[in-house]
Amino acid sequence: MSEKNGWVLDIGIHSEHSRRQVNETKMLLTFISHIGTGKTITAQKMGELFYNMGLLATPQVVECTVADLLGQYVGQTVPKTRKKLQEGVGRVIFIDEAHRLVHGQYATEAVDELIQFLTRPSHKGKIIVILAGYTADMHNLISTRPALASLFPEEITFDNIPLDDCIALLAEELEFSKFTSEAGFLTNPSSPDYGKVKRLFRAMQSIPRWSNARDIRNLPRRILGGFLGSIDYDCAHQARVISAAHITDCMGQMITQQKERRTATASNNKTASSQQPPGRGMGSHPIMFSPQPATPPPAVSTSYALRAESSFSVADNSASIRTQGQGLNSFLTSQAAAVDKGTNGPQNDRNTQGQNASSADIREEGVFDVVWQELAKTKKIESARRVLRDTEIK
Structure with missing residues (x-):
């Protein structure tokens, strides 16, 4: 049995009835989540599961993004999308950043080809397609493309990593580098320092675009970088123990940096939107941008x-x-x-x-x-x- 946030896949490997039920239904799913919550790993596990059941020809997962489906010129999108989907027959095809299919002429062509490909009887039960993206953006995609809503009825939501799991992952990353926390407080929930770290992780999760496991793996680099820069290398017996104060200081620095980047991004987007000339609603594909005003010629020398x-x-x-x-x-x-x-x-x-x-x-x-x-x-x-x-x- 495999379970993910309430979505249960209860299919016996040796159950002929279960195999027949799955074979009669096209496995088309949407993964909706924040960054770094394990969407790709889950897709890989699903490939192994369905292969062991005899439903797929191989456990390999075809991983791609929307950029692998869209063309750069007129007439390129449909064959590129068809080729990538054909590559996924008999496998799991994982399309990341699927929310980019919302707008644009080429995105519309890719969606139409995707729907046409998946509704063919010859492809029934022979391919598992997973559309993955961020929560708000995926909801926008489904509401903008009604055909996808009926074609992909199953939706799996990946929530942020629980705070206790964030601390456990941080402790594992430090231990992997042969370091440990002072008095082992990262593995002691009753420690006051454990509570401080937990509150700091909660503050991190409140920042938009929190990347969960990605940011947690980046945190030990910051911690170890500051620690190694402060130790005395002449002391061969230097303990590889990191204090709670150093860990919390690094987490505070990381929170400040993320907030500053978020503020700068919002300011840049606001400035760009106010300066951008009105377009024709053809999307964000580079070739569909509105033409920019020509640069004035240089001044002519008086001589x-x-x-x-x-x-x-x-x-x-x-x-x-x-x-x-x-x-x-x-x-x-x-x-x-x-x-x-x-x-x-x-x-x-x-x-x-x-x-x-x-x-x-x-x-x-x-x-x-x-x-x-x-x-x-x-x-x-x-x-x-x-x-x-x-x-x-x-």
């Missing part, structure tokens, strides 16, 4: 400002002029000829300027006012550029 303005004006005019037809082409030809003749710019005599004006200032039909004004501006800039060039040559 090359006149030349850059001439280049940009000519380029813009060329793009506009191409839309005006053949009549404007003949006009540009006459303008270019007039500019080529006036190589001395303002130094030309009045007679030459008068002759050029008679041909260059003629405006043909079909030329827009904007185009005419830009051409005149470009002509002046080109003339000034030539004067500067001639001056530099002299």
Whole structure:
């Protein structure tokens, strides 16, 4: 018999009736819990259990996350999801961080393929699928994807590790490193120091995103790091006993650090949400992000400002002029000829300027006012550029 928080799996290994009942039902479960409560280990134990019953071809568990199901481009998600599910046939497939299937175009495609795959008669009783995620996020997923609620009726909740078990795990981790607590208070529930440690663990669990076993395993590293840094290595007989004051101080430091990180994360999320432009509700997949405003071009150096303005004006005019037809082409030809003749710019005599004006200032039909004004501006800039060039040559 295997029991986890009230959910009882009472299936006799040698019971043909039990095997037939399970074979007639697709084993589709959701693991809802906080971080570090043993979801992956439980899935591995379930693989061994059902393999020993003859319900699975192998005790191996296919572990993946939602990132292994989603594609990076259009058309990639469905084949990736199908391939991963096909890999889990005859096994237990454990999909962690399933709450990420809530939003996004690719997430919708993955959910649709998952439902289609699991409802095929050929897959009935041949695969055990476990969706795992955090409590609030998984509830959001089930409410957002109603098809999953009916397909995954079984829900197993993993609560936080009990406080006494947290202390026992801490003592085991220290003992594994060949250290022990002062007077063995971590194994004595009647000790006042035991009560202090228990209250500190309760404070840790009150912080959002408490990671249970992960944080408990990180705590001995902090404790031993501070302890080893304070001992005298010249004393070969130095006792490997850690005081209660040192342990409680390290736990207090860890609580302060977690609270500061939580505050910083909340502040950053608030700032990011206030600065983020309104999107189209396509989810958090990188390819579905809203486009960001273009970066403005760098300022042009003053020594090359006149030349850059001439280049940009000519380029813009060329793009506009191409839309005006053949009549404007003949006009540009006459303008270019007039500019080529006036190589001395303002130094030309009045007679030459008068002759050029008679041909260059003629405006043909079909030329827009904007185009005419830009051409005149470009002509002046080109003339000034030539004067500067001639001056530099002299």
